[in-house]
Amino acid sequence: MNIYYINVLLFSITLNILVPNLWNHKVTTKPHRDLCECELYTPPNYDNDPQMKEIMKNFNKQTDQRLKEYDERVIQNRKKCKEQCDKEIQQIILKDKIEKQLKDKLCTLQTDIDTDAIPACVCEKSVADKTEKFCLNCGKHMGAIAPWWGLVCDAGYSGWTHYTATTLVELATESGIKKGIEVGLANVAKIVKQMSGTIPVKIPKIKVAQVMTAGQFTDDVTFSGIVQALDGPTFAELGTGQHAQYSLCVQNIAKTFTLKTLKTEAAEVVTAFKEAEAGVLADGTATTSILHATIIASVVAIVVIVLVMLIIYLILRYLRKKKMKKKLQYIKLLKE
Template sequence: MKVHCYNILLFSLLLHRLLLSSSKVNIEMNHHNTPHIKNREPTKSYKSLCECELYTYIYDDDPDMKEIMNDFDRKTSQRFEEYNERMNKNRQKCKEQCDRDIQNIILKDKIAKELKQQLTTLETNIDTHDIPTCVCEKSVADKVEKACLKCGYSLGGAVPELGLLCGNGAYELVQIAITAGVASAKKAAIEAGTQAGIQAAIQGLTNKLYIPTLNGQLLSAFINANNFKNPYFFSGPIIGEYIDMSRVGIDKLNGILRFIHDQFSGDLGKIMESISATSSDIAKEAGQVAERVTAETTEVLTVQKTAEATSASAIFSNPIKKKNE
């Protein structure tokens, strides 16, 4: 009976094992033999525009992106502004140069027309005493006389009215008058610039340091053409006045000196440095004002003197006298 029970158990185990193995084989076979339907639609390897979100702004709320865009806009606008400034300066320079060229062309044309008109209407009965002479500059008079006589020798027979005063002689007189006019314009411009610089120095000392006098003298009597650009000439007397007044007593200080003393707590080194720096600024500004006024006045007076010297009436009346004036 025991033998039969063992056989029955073994048989059931074998049967169970066989059943499990057969089911596994069927599953694997069914897995590999699964039928597939062929895809007849072509597979796309790209994404079309209609599938993309074109109008989404993913960086609108990104602070880093906003900072980058703002920095880019700032640098771009700054470069455009610098470019516009350079272009405006170049345009202004070109305009000024064009205006000067046009004025020179008009002036030359006017001189040529007036000279031509005067030469055509010149009287023939010219006496040698009618030719102007200069008593103050003998060399210039000799030069003019030789040039005119040389022209008279060659052209006197063909053109009687040009016997003593020809085109070359007139040109020589014009050049002499222009040179004298330019020199006179420069001299007058330097004087005007110096006066403007002196006034600027006086105004700077009055407005910045509130000092009406220096060394007991009025600023107008103390400052002149030799010292208005010298910063040490201003700072030395001011520092000396501060030291003298501080020796008498701090209470004697008034105005800007008292303010400087209180600001630097009586530190003499810092006080001297402050006064020297302010004096240097005043002298520098005065020098710049003098240079600017000199340049502007030179340009204006040069044009004026040149126009006076090149006018036909001045040439044929008494050019050497015009030069001396």
């Protein structure tokens, strides 16, 4: 019994020892580094590593490619520089050769040739060439436009002259009628005063436009026409007011009017009409003459400008041909 008891006690102690190991898990991560792991980064292991070999291979490949591109650019730039230097050297040699040939054969040319006659670039245009071209273009345009302008202006001027003449005659006639009516009204007032004698008469203020509306004055005016207009229905209201005596006298004049009795008054109206008409016609004729002279002066100025430009063009053309002839001599000499 004692033996069994001892065995039981021993077994319980063993179980107590195993219980903590079941609850404590094993930690595999080590907080330190072993010496054996450092051997991985030694030079033999570092160079033989596959990943490092791949990285070094890519690096060497990219470096070789960049160096190759750099060498190609250097070669290309050197080639360009060499070509440029060769061209400059050839130009210098050609220039020296031309200078020597010119010095050798200059005596065979004319002695009055100046430095301006040396052949220049075609694209370089002188002021003379530009002026010549401008004068030529201007002369062509003016020569083409001037006939049409003259034709149009001639037709327009003819129409304008006809219109002006018609309008001028109408204005002159209207002005003469107005002046004749003014003189006629003054003569009527004078006759009315003579007929009234000692009886006081109040002369009404009659406007010329009213008389022109009441009468038929188209081409001329007469004293009898003025009297008939005053005796018409337009001035009927004068017979009922303070101008009744004036209206009565006008009616008597209209009934007893003859050229023999009132010859002087009738002649004054006709004279005033003709003088006013002649004055307006004279003023209009003077204005038309001034405009006509202005148009003629402008045409003459345009013709003179065209002729001057053509003369300048011909002179510049002659000088340019002379200069080109000298240049051709130089070109021929250089080709030889």
